[in-house]
Amino acid sequence: MFSVSDALKRRISVRAFKPDPVPEALLRDILDVARYAPSGGNVQPWKVIVVAGAARDAVSRAGKAAVFANPAGEEGDRPIYPANLWEPHRSWRFKVGEDMYALLGIPREDKAARLQHVARNFDFFDAPVGLFFVIDERMGHGQWAHLGMLMQSIALAALERGVSSCMQEAWARVRVTLKRHFGLAEGEMVYCGMALGYADEAAVVNTLRSERAAVDEFARFEGF
Numbered sequence: 001m002f003s004v005s006d007a008l009k010r011r012i013s014v015r016a017f018k019p020d021p022v023p024e025a026l027l028r029d030i031l032d033v034a035r036y037a038p039s040g041g042n043v044q045p046w047k048v049i050v051v052a053g054a055a056r057d058a059v060s061r062a063g064k065a066a067v068f069a070n071p072a073g074e075e076g077d078r079p080i081y082p083a084n085l086w087e088p089h090r091s092w093r094f095k096v097g098e099d100m101y102a103l104l105g106i107p108r109e110d111k112a113a114r115l116q117h118v119a120r121n122f123d124f125f126d127a128p129v130g131l132f133f134v135i136d137e138r139m140g141h142g143q144w145a146h147l148g149m150l151m152q153s154i155a156l157a158a159l160e161r162g163v164s165s166c167m168q169e170a171w172a173r174v175r176v177t178l179k180r181h182f183g184l185a186e187g188e189m190v191y192c193g194m195a196l197g198y199a200d201e202a203a204v205v206n207t208l209r210s211e212r213a214a215v216d217e218f219a220r221f222e223g224f
């Protein structure tokens with residue numbers, strides 16, 4: 001068992017999984033503890049779809065077909081990143097991408113290989129379980145942030161149980177397809193996906209360790 005601080009540092013995005021299944025009871029246990037995540041006004045602005053087996057394979061096929069048909073992404077008014085991301089965020093985003101592709105041995109010019117790697121998202125990086133986070137379109141930016149708290153809580157509760165994760169906003173590229181695939185209600189949408197499973201410790205991509213800005217770069221202290 002490790003401390004909360006350890007868990008925060010140990011959680012990484014795992015992008016290669018072993019095929020070993022994660023039992024439904026364990027997934028229920030993870031959600032049962034993660035549901036204590038806070039949300040403003042306790043509105044709990046989330047629904048979660050958990051897929052494994054044939055359901056996982058079916059959404060994987062639908063996602064891949066949709067993204068190869070339209071690599072730029074389906075229509076929608078909620079892009080993954082703001083246009084013309086500015087500094088320092090732009091450089092941080094660039095760096096983690098370059099570090100990952102360097103580990104994978106994929107050069108910058110090899111757009112096809114990079115797209116193939118992005119497409120691995122739609123195989124959940126071979127994880128046996130996928131989660132989809134659904135939010136009502138009427139919810140505002142506050143509730144989207146609160147959904148993030150649930151996601152991090154799931155990732156940490158999973159880690160405690162030896163289960164690794166990768167949050168996957170890549171699925172946002174195929175929101176129209178997902179809405180149809182899952183038969184979501186008119187006002188519902190998938191915000192994000194998440195791959196869950198047992199990390200392939202031998203995979204080089206899982207040696208990636210992303211950097212963070214130091215405290216003084218993002219925090220200021222007043223009144224001390």
Ligand SMILES: Cc1cc2nc3c(=O)[nH]c(=O)nc-3n(C[C@H](O)[C@H](O)[C@H](O)COP(=O)(O)O)c2cc1C
Pocket residue numbers: 011012013014015096121166167168169170171192208209210
């Ligand atoms: C909401 C969210 C969505 C993400 N979507 C993806 C994704 O689609 N594919 C992917 O490979 N990584 C995705 N990531 C992982 C980030 O790239 C990663 O968290 C970041 O680089 C920091 O690395 P770490 O998670 O290993 O600490 C996502 C992370 C978050 C929080």
